[in-house]
Amino acid sequence: RAMALPLLLLEAAALLAALAALLLVLICMIAHVTARKMPTFHRHEEEKFFVNAEGRKESVPSIHDPPTRELSVVVPSYNEEDRLPLMMDEALDYLEKRQKQDPSFTYEVIVVDDGSKDQTTKVAMKYCKKYGSDKVRVLSLVKNRGKGGAVRMGVFSSRGKKILMADADGATKFADIEKVEEGLKNLQPWPNQMAISCGSRAHLEKDSIAKRSYFRTLLMYGFHFLVWFLCVKEIRDTQCGFKLLTREAASRTFSTLHIERWAFDVELLYIAQHLRIPIAEVAVNWTEIEGSKLVPFWSWLQMGRDLLFIRLRYMTGAWQLETRKCN
Secondary structure, three states: OOOHHHHHHHHHHHHHHHHHHHHHHHHHHHHHHOOOOOOOOOOOHHHHEEEOOOOOEEEOOOOOOOOOEEEEEEEEEOOOOOOHHHHHHHHHHHHHHHHHHOOOOOEEEEEEEOOOOOOHHHHHHHHHHHHOOOOEEEEEOOOOOOHHHHHHHHHHOOOEEEEEEOOOOOOEOHHHHHHHHHHHHOOOOOHHHOOEEEEEOHHHHHHHHHHOOHHHHHHHHHHHHHHHHHHOOOOOOOOOOOEEEEHHHHHHHHHHOOOOOOOHHHHHHHHHHHOOOOEEEEEOOEOOOOOOOOOHHHHHHHHHHHHHHHHHHHHOOOOOOOOOOOO
16 A cells, blocks of 8 residues: 555556647647737728828828938827826927937837727827828828837838837836937847837836735736747837837737737747847836726736737747738
């Protein structure tokens, strides 16, 4: 009997290992079979135009056109009628002052209304009318695509040599664009004109933990571990919505992007690393703003699933690191 117990334990362990291996194979098969080979990108007829300050429709430009602005700022917005004005006021105040100091500096702010149910488009159009549609453009999506899908739509409609992703809540101080610009500059010479500079909140982690519940802290550490283990090892904060890309880097990465919701940043950086695009991580000022669209448990669960699928689908060849033109 004494000898039988260890044998039973060994058999149980072997059975569990076999079941785990079978489950992994099954997950790999599901990830592979359910994957769309190429990124899904479709513009509805209404999304091929933006409404200018005079109320007329104008065709949107393409990321594949030569750049005509120094900077494009892409602001994904979903039900942001309350938080958007603070961010826009701060951003446009900074950009206008910078242009007065340096008339050669040109910019555009592209607000992408991601199928909002509130007055986000109406609020954004006030800025279009105030500053002109050459500086502020509003793209209204027919239906909600998710943050990644909204950013991609803005990127593909941009005119800038450099493209900045900036959240509508204004959590990052907009003047910190100078820090991410410096990070981008320090990566020169850029291979094939490609480089990315990521704003980071990693230096604020200890302070943020003190304000969070144990459950949210546990979810945060779990997410960080999955990002590190499955996808991106060198970047401590993949989720800060303040990223600056060269036009070529934006075109190459977003043309390959599959994930359209919260985990899109991780796939973006995963693609960039595999394309050997240099990436800088730069500390920025950040303040938590009320009204986050993240639902603590379900959003993290969805992101965890997406992280696993990112790794498995690229690993099994279901997703390829190739680009195509998106107009």
